[in-house]
Amino acid sequence: xxxxxxxxxxxxxxxxxxxxxxxxxxxxxxxxxxxxxxxxxxxxxxxxxxxxxxxxxxxxxxxxxxxxxxxxxxxxxxxxxxxxxxxxxxxxxxxxxxxxxxxxxxxxxxxxxxxxxxxxxxxxxxxxxxxxxxxxxxxxxxxxxxxxxxxxxxxxxxxxxxxxxxxxxxxxxxxxxxxxxxxxxxxxxxxxxxxxxxxxxxxxxxxxxxxxxxxxxxxxxxxxxxxxxxxxxxxxxxxxxxxxxxxxxxxxxxxxxxxxxxxxxxxxxxxxxxxxxxxxxxxxxxxxxxxxxxxxxxxxxxxxxxxxxxxxxxxxxxx
Ligand code: F6P
Numbered sequence: 335x336x337x338x339x340x341x342x343x344x345x346x347x348x349x350x351x352x353x354x355x356x357x358x359x360x361x362x363x364x365x366x367x368x369x370x371x372x373x374x375x376x377x378x379x380x381x382x383x384x385x386x387x388x389x390x391x392x393x394x395x396x397x398x399x400x401x402x403x404x405x406x407x408x409x410x411x412x413x414x415x416x417x418x419x420x421x422x423x424x425x426x427x428x429x430x431x432x433x434x435x436x437x438x439x440x441x442x443x444x445x446x447x448x449x450x451x452x453x454x455x456x457x458x459x460x461x462x463x464x465x466x467x468x469x470x471x472x473x474x475x476x477x478x479x480x481x482x483x484x485x486x487x488x489x490x491x492x493x494x495x496x497x498x499x500x501x502x503x504x505x506x507x508x509x510x511x512x513x514x515x516x517x518x519x520x521x522x523x524x525x526x527x528x529x530x531x532x533x534x535x536x537x538x539x540x541x542x543x544x545x546x547x548x549x550x551x552x553x554x555x556x557x558x559x560x561x562x563x564x565x566x567x568x569x570x571x572x573x574x575x576x577x578x579x580x581x582x583x584x585x586x587x588x589x590x591x592x593x594x595x596x597x598x599x600x601x602x603x604x605x606x607x608x609x610x611x612x613x614x615x616x617x618x619x620x621x622x623x624x625x626x627x628x629x630x631x632x633x634x635x636x637x638x639x640x641x642x643x644x645x646x647x648x649x650x651x652x653x
Contacts (some may be wrong), residue, residue, distance in 0.1 A: 335452075338610055339383065339428045341371035342400040343407075343435035343442065346587055347458045347472025349595035350434055351394040351401055356603025357432050358391045364611055369428055374405040374435070375442055378419035383426055395596055398475070398589045404435075410442045420449050430610035432603070434458040434471070437635060444616055444631040452615025454606040455631055458599075460586055463507035466627075466634035467620025471602065473509065474594040476586040480514040483582055484552060488518070491550035497539060497575035499553045501562045503586050510586070511556045512642045516649055520552040523649060527642055530559050536572045543574040551575055601626055 340357045342350045361368035372382040394401055409415045423431065430452045433443040436459040443453035457470035464470050480502050487498040502510045508525025515523035521542055524530050542548040555562060562579040569577030598621065605619045605626050617628045
C-alpha cells in the first residue's frame with residue numbers, strides 16, 4: 335500500500351483534527367502518501383481529494399471542528415453512488431481509507447471495504463454511542479462544555495430558587511446526560527435508559543424543595559425526550575421552584591479538544607494507519623478498559639447497547 339486517504343463524516347466532534355494530524359503524520363512516517371477527502375463521503379463522490387503534507391496539519395491539534403469538513407450523505411447507501419467513490423479513489427491510487435465518524439459512517443466504511451477499498455473506522459462523535467469503544471473522540475470535550483455551562487446555571491438557579499432544566503445532545507444515547515449529571519451533582523437525570531414520567535419528575539422536585547429544603551434543582555435531560563420549555567412551565571406550576579429551560583445545542587460540538595480527546599484521537603489515528611499497513615480493512619479502532627483495540631465493523635455494529643445502570647444507581651445514592 336502506497337497511498338491512503340482520510341475523511342471525517344457525520345456530526346463533527348472536537349478532536350477530529352487531532353486524529354487527522356495523527357493519520358497524516360503516522361502515514362508519512364510509514365512511507366505512505368496521505369490524501370485528505372473534503373466534506374465526508376460527499377468529497378469522495380465529488381472527487382474533492384487532495385494530498386496532505388506534514389505542514390498541512392501543523393497547529394490543528396488544538397482546534398475544534400475538522401479542517402476536512404464533514405457531511406452526512408444519505409445517498410451513500412446506493413451502490414451506484416459508492417461506485418463513483420471507489421472509481422475516484424482508484425484514479426488517485428488510494429487503496430486504504432480512514433473514516434472518522436459515528437455508526438452511520440462505519441456502515442459506509444464497511445460497504446466500501448466490500449467494494450475493494452480497505453477502510454478503518456475511528457469513533458468520532460460527541461454522543462459516545464458506539465458500543466465497541468468505551469469512549470469516542472469528542473465526548474470528553476463536549477462533557478466538559480456541558481459541565482461548564484451547568485455550573486453557571488447552578489449559580490443563578492440558586493440565587494433565584496429556580497429549577498434549571500438543561501437539555502443535552504446525545505442522539506438517543508444518554509451518556510452525555512448521565513456523565514454530566516454525575517459530575518455536576520444534578521438532582522435529576524433523564525435519558526432513554528431512565529424513561530420519562532412527568533408526574534414522577536414533578537413529585538421528586540417537590541420532595542427536594544419541601545423535604546430536603548434545596549435552594550435550586552438541576553434536571554439534565556437528553557435531547558429528543560420531551561419539550562423542555564413545556565417541562566419548565568409545568569415545574570413553575572406544580573412545584574415551589576420556578577422552572578427555566580436551557581437547550582445547550584451545538585455549543586456542545588465546538589471548542590478546543592481536551593487533553594483526553596487529543597490523546598485518544600492521536601492514538602486512534604496511529605492505530606488506524608498501522609491497521610491499514612497490516613492489510614486490514616472493515617475494522618474499527620476503539621479503547622476498551624484502557625487498551626487500544628480493533629474490531630470487525632459488522633461485529634461492532636451488532637454489539638448490545640452499553641448499560642449505565644451502575645452510574646444511575648450511584649447517582650441515586652448521592653442525590
Ligand atoms: O451526532 C452528533 C449530534 O450532535 C447529535 O447529538 C445530535 O442529535 C445531532 O448530531 C445534531 O445534528 P445536526 O448537527 O445535523 O443538527
